[in-house]
Amino acid sequence: MFISYVYLKSGSSPIGEVEVYPKVANSISSQREFKIAYFTTFHNKQCSPLGALQTVGSGCLCFKMVCKNEAAKLVSIYTTCLREKQTAVIQEEHDEIHLVAMKSRKDPSTTRACFWGFKVSRSLFSTCLDMLKQRRLGIVFGLDETLIITNTTRTFRDQINSLKHKISCESDPFLVSGMKAQIERYRQDLLILEQYAEDDQVVDNGNIYKVQSEVVPSLQGHLSKIRPVIRLLDRGIILTRINPSERDTSVLVKIRPGWEEIRSYLTPTGDHQRPFDVYVCTTVEHELTMEMWRLLDPQFELIASSQLHSRVMCLKANLCKSLQDIFHYRQCHPKMSLVIDNRVDVWDEKDQSRVHVVPTFSPYSTPQEEANAFPLPDVKNVASNVSQGFFRDFDRVFLPRIDEVLYEDEFTDLPSGPDVGDYLLSEDASISLVEENNDSKDINLSQYGGDGSNLALVPVSASSSGKGLPYAPENWPKKGDVWTWRVGQRVARSGHYLDRYLYPPEQYTTGRLVLSSRSSVEEFVKKEFPGADVTSFFDSFSWKIPCKGRGCIDYNYSECSTLRDLILGFLPVYIQ
Template sequence: MSRLAFKAVVYHGFLRLGELDVVPANGHGFRFPDNEIRIHHISPVSGRCPPLSILHTVSSASVRCKLESSSPVEQANLISLHASCLYELKTAVVLLGEEEIHLVAMPSKQKKSPCFWCFSVPLGLYESSLGLLNLRCLAIVFDLDETLIVANTLKSFEDRIEALRGQIAWETDSVRISGMSAELKRYTDDGALLKQYAGSNCVMYNGKTYKVQFEEVPQLSDSCERVVRPVIRLQEKNIILTRINPEIRETSVLVRLRPAWDKLRSYLIANGRKRFEVYVCTMAEKDYALEMWRLLDPEACLINKKQLLNRVVCVKSGSRKSLLNVFQDGNCHPKMAMVIDDRSKVWEERDQPRVHVVPPFAPYYAPQAETANAVPVLYMARNVACKVRGYFFNDFDKNLLRKISEVFYEDEVVTLPHAPDVSNYLTSEDSGCVTNGAANAPFADGIHGSETDEILNPPGEKHAVDVASIPVKETPDVKLETSQPTIGIIPNIVGPNASRTLMPSQKTGLLGNLARQFLLLMVQI
C-alpha cells in the first residue's frame, strides 16, 4: 500500500463488501467520511458509452482518488461488484451532500484485485448525461424576445409610435424621414390589428374576418388554475394575437414569430427523435415567457408539459444569464449545451463561447433583413446546431471513446484526452448571417425584459392606439426602401461585435416619456 493511502471499509447498503485502499490522484487528497465508502446505489446500465467517457466529459474535478485492494484475502463481494460494473458499463454511487461520487471499475495491467477511479459530479448529472450521450443528444437554450419573437402590447405600440412621430417631426433628411415613416406605418398597421383584437375578439385582415379560437393552456401543476386564452393565428404573416390574462384586454399582445422557426423546430425533433433537449432562458416575466413558448411550441414537442416550469428559466432583468442556473437541477453540463441568443454579453463570461449570436429580429425597423439572404437567420442557426452536434459526437466517438478504451488503472490521469466541448465547435467561421442594422435602432422593436411585467400589471387607464390620429409622413420622391440599413453578410462572431450595445435593463421602456423629453429639449433649443 502507498504511504499516502489509507484504508476505507466498503458497504453496499448494510452489507459489508470489504476494504479498499484510497490512493490520492492528481496531487489531491480525498477522504471518505469516517473512512467508510457507503454505496447508495448502482447507476443504470450504459448502452454504448463507458462510464469513464461520460464522467470525463461532465466532471469538473477529474479523478478525485483511486481505490485498490491490498488485502491478501480474496474479497468476493468486491470482485463481484468490480466485474459487474466493468462489463455491464455501470458505476457504484456514493452520495456526499449535493455530490455523487462514482466508483468507475478499471481494467488493470498488473492487478488481479478490484480497482476503481472515483469521480464527483452534482446530483443527477451523471444519469442525465448518460441518457444524452447514449442518444447522441445535446442541449440547446433559446432566448425569446428579439431572438425568436417580437411582441407588443397596446401600450408599447403607443410608446413606439409616439417616439417615431417625435423623431420624424424634427428630422430634416428626406431619406431618413422616408424610412422612419415606413417603420411608423408598420407599427401603426399592427397596432390597429391589436386594437381590433382587444376590442372585439376578431380582426379584419385582407378583407377576411378572423375570430378568436379559445385555446386551453396546459396546467403545469396541481395548484395552477385552468386558463383558456382567446387566440388568433395569422399563419401566412407569422402573427399571433393572444391575451396573457384572458380577463384583462389590456394584456393583449401581438406576437410576430421569426421566419424559419418551423424549420429549426422540425430539425430538433426530426422523425420523432430528439437531437437536442430544449431549454429557454429569458429576462421576461414568467407567465409571459410561458405563453410565448406555448405559441412557439403549441404541441409541446420540444419541451414536455411536465418539464416546462423547470425548463423555462426567467432571469431578473439586468442580471447575467448562466448555464449553471439553467441546468441547476443537474440535467446537463454546460460543455454539452449551445445557446441561440441575439446577444452574448448578457451571459456569464464563461458561457459566452457557447452562444451562437443571431441578429436581433427587427420586423418593424428592418423587415427585409429576414428575406434578403437566401438562407433565413433561423435556418442558418439550424445549420450551426447541426454542425456543432456533428463535430461534438465525431470527436466523442473517434477521439475520446477510442483512447479511453486503452486507459488502465495504473495510467496517469493527465494522459486522458480532452473531452469534447460545444465551445470548440462554435467559431467565427460559422456560416454568415444577415445584419439588419438593429444595433443602431433607437429602441427595441418589441417589449423586452422588465417591460413584460407591465402586461400582468397594466396601468389603470387603458392604453389604446388611436390609429386614425397618426399621420404617416412620406416623401413621394424617395423610395421607402432606400432608407433601410444595408444588408451585409458577415461571419457569426461570438463576441462584443455580434451583440447590441445596450443591455436589456438599459433599453428604453417608457418610450413615450422619452419622446416627450426629446420634444421639450428641441423646443428649448
C-alpha cells in the same frame, strides 16, 4: 494518502481495506468508510464508464483507490465492474461518487482492485448518460428579439411617438423617409391590435378573423386558463391576452419567419429521434414567457407541459445568463449545450463559445429585415453540424483515447471530453489561409514576439490572421517550425476573441487542419508529439487575442425597452 474501508450499503462488515490518493490535498475528506449504494450498468457497448464520466464530469475526478488485500470481496466486485462496464456508486447528500474500475499497468491480470473516483451531481450523470446513448444534446433559445417581438397598444404608441420626435430633429430626407415608413408599419399592427382588444375580431384584407378559445394547461398547481387567440399565420402574427378578463393585457406577437422549420427539425416523428433537448432562457416575466412559448410550441412537442418549470428559465433583467444556472435541475451539462441568441455578451464568459449568434429580430425596421430576419435554415445546419461533430469525435477520437488510460496514469493526462463550443465555428473559420489573398487581414506581428514570458499583445481586427508569435508557436516542436493563427468575429466581454484558431505546420498534418479550441490543440499536441510538455507549449505564446477597435463589452443587460414597458404595463413584477 489515507486508509479507508469499503462497505456494501446492506452490509455491516467491510468488503475491502483501501488506500485512497486524493487528486489534491483536502479535495476529499479522509472518510473512514465508503458505502456502495448501487451499481450502474452501461448498455451502450461503445461508451465506457470512464468515457461517460469524463464527458459529463470533466474535472470531477477526485481520487484514486486501490485495495490492499487481493482476497477481499472488493476484488470480485472490481472484476465484475470491469467486465460488465459498471460503476459502484456511493451516495452523498447532493452528489454521488462513481468508482470506475481501472486496468493496471503494474498488474494486467486484474487481481489488483484499482478504482478512480468521480464526484458528480446526483441526477446529472444519469440524464447525460441517457443523452449520450441516444445521441442528443441540449439547445437553449433566447426569446425576445431572438424568436419573437411583443407589443401592446401602449408600447406601439410609445414607439410611434419616439420616431416622430426623431423626425422633428432630423434633417436628412433619406432617414426621415425611413422613419416615416417604420411608423406606418407600427400603425398597421397597432390597428390590428386595437380591433382585437375592442371587438375580439380582426378585419384584414377583407377577411374577418374571430377569436378562438385556447386552453392553457395548468402548471404547478395553477388553474388552467382559456385565452382568446387569433392567429394570422400568413403575416406571422398571433394575438393573445395575458389576463383573459382584462382587455388591456392584449398583446400582438410577431413570430420570427422560419420558426416552423426549426420546430419541425427539433420535433421527434417516427424514425426521427429528438436531436436536442430544448430549453428557454429569457429576462421576460414568467407568465408572459410561458404564454409566448406556448404560442411557439402549442402542442408541447419540444418541451412537455410537465417539464416547463424546469426547462424555461426567467431571469431578472440585470443578471448574466449562465448554462450552469439554467441546468439547476441537473438536466444537462454545459459542455453538451448549444445556445441560440441574438447577443453573446449577455452570457457568462465560460459559455460564450457555445453561443450561436443570430441577427436581432427587428421586423419594424425595414421590410427587407422582416423577410430575411432569421436565417433558420442556417440555424438548423449549425445545430446539425455541431451534433455530428460532437458525436463523431466522441466515438472516433475521445473514446479510443480513453480506452488507453490506465490506473497509474496522471490525472492531468486524462483526455478532455468534447465540448459543443469546439464545433461552433464562425462563418469564416473554414476559409483556408492559403487561398486568401487579403493582405490587409494577414498581418506580421513577429516584432512583438519575445521569449514567451514577455509578449506584447497587440490588438487585431476581426478575421485577421498571422504567423508565429505572439499568438502562435515558433520553433516548435523543431527549430524553424512556425504555426499560424486566425481570429473570427465574436468577442468576449473581456475584449478577447471567442473565435481563435491555430493551424499546425503543414508537415505535421494531412491537408489543412484547423484547431478551433484550446482543448483540441491540447489533444493534437498530445497525440502527435507524445511526451511533449503541454504546459510549456501554451506558455510559449498567448492563447487570448485582444480585439482592436472595441474594449470590453458592457453587459449591463436589459431586454428591449418595448418588452420592459410591456411587463411594467400590466404584470405584477419588479425590475431593478
